[in-house]
Amino acid sequence: MSIILVHGSVETSTEPPFIQGLETAAKKGYDALKASNNRLDAVEQAVIELENNPLYNAGYGSVLNRDGQAELDGAIMDGVSGRFAAVAAMKGIRNAVSVARKLMEDTKHVVVAGEGASLFAKEKGFADDSCISPEQMESWNYAMQLLKEGKQLDFSAYTGLKRETDTVGCILLDDDGNHAAASSTGGSFLKLPGRVGDTPFIGGGIFASADCAVVCTGRGEAFIQTLTAKYVDDGIHAGRHPEEVAIEAIRRLHRLTGEYGGLIVIDNKGRTAAVHNCDRFPVALVRNGKPEKVDPLRL
Numbered sequence: 294m295s296i297i298l299v300h301g302s303v304e305t306s307t308e309p310p311f312i313q314g315l316e317t318a319a320k321k322g323y324d325a326l327k328a329s330n331n332r333l334d335a336v337e338q339a340v341i342e343l344e345n346n347p348l349y350n351a352g353y354g355s356v357l358n359r360d361g362q363a364e365l366d367g368a369i370m371d372g373v374s375g376r377f378a379a380v381a382a383m384k385g386i387r388n389a390v391s392v393a394r395k396l397m398e399d400t401k402h403v404v405v406a407g408e409g410a411s412l413f414a415k416e417k418g419f420a421d422d423s424c425i426s427p428e429q430m431e432s433w434n435y436a437m438q439l440l441k442e443g444k445q446l447d448f449s450a451y452t453g454l455k456r457e458t459d460t461v462g463c464i465l466l467d468d469d470g471n472h473a474a475a476s477s478t479g480g481s482f483l484k485l486p487g488r489v490g491d492t493p494f495i496g497g498g499i500f501a502s503a504d505c506a507v508v509c510t511g512r513g514e515a516f517i518q519t520l521t522a523k524y525v526d527d528g529i530h531a532g533r534h535p536e537e538v539a540i541e542a543i544r545r546l547h548r549l550t551g552e553y554g555g556l557i558v559i560d561n562k563g564r565t566a567a568v569h570n571c572d573r574f575p576v577a578l579v580r581n582g583k584p585e586k587v588d589p590l591r592l
């Protein structure tokens with residue numbers, strides 16, 4: 294049995310184009326898995342598909358920081374070897390997940406950040422890309438205008454002013470019962486330059502082990518401080534059902550930080566959960582190559 298589950302983050306629109314984008318990504322992941330039988334190829338390809346789609350806050354179409362730049366975080370983790378790698382606050386390169394994978398496979402490092410991440414990517418042949426879509430530029434200009442006029446900004450920190458779009462993540466269980474996880478984001482709108490969210494924090498926003506794969510989304514600071522991804526892994530390792538653990542993890546996040554978010558998780562029995570405490574949480578699942586409906590649980 295193989296399962297690929299992807300999310301487009303909390304507060305992202307659940308209108309058809311957003312769901313279709315996720316379904317296409319899950320299918321791309323499955324096709325990559327079939328072609329190479331490599332779980333990292335599968336999660337990477339699913340995430341690349343979403344990074345290339347301007348509808349989501351990852352890669353091209355990322356939300357812009359305070360200074361009008363896209364700074365990307367991305368991570369990948371293999372549940373079998375425990376290998377993990379991430380890039381943080383990387384400018385000028387689109388596919389953060391692929392740079393993270395290169396880092397994992399070509400170096401002994403685990404995280405590279407900022408200028409160093411961009412330099413590493415360029416040395417590995419990744420193309421220059423500002424990742425700034427016209428819609429996100431327009432949102433940023435509008436926000437600057439409102440600020441200049443001394444007006445309140447009424448926007449989602451996750452998705453920016455105009456677009457209901459956010460972080461993406463993918464988790465997988467392959468036919469051999471092995472897990473992998475990958476995640477990518479432009480982070481939060483108008484963040485400080487250099488700010489890093491939970492996406493590239495092992496145990497905060499992402500984890501994969503022999504027991505499960507999990508990726509989180511929402512207010513990154515809260516997921517880092519509560520080590521929510523590792524909390525979920527620990528619960529599943531203790532023999533608990535993924536949904537029960539996911540519910541508890543989101544309730545705990547809210548109790549400890551007052552913040553909002555969601556997560557997706559899959560265990561080695563093929564049991565999945567998608568839980569959040571926001572308004573929306575679009576997800577898509579492909580089981581053995583076939584799309585399957587998932588209803589995320591809203592707390």
Ligand code: ASP
Pocket residue numbers: 302303451459460478479480481489490491492498509510511512513514
């Ligand atoms: N967790 C991401 C961050 O804080 C944003 C999100 O997933 O909504 O960078």
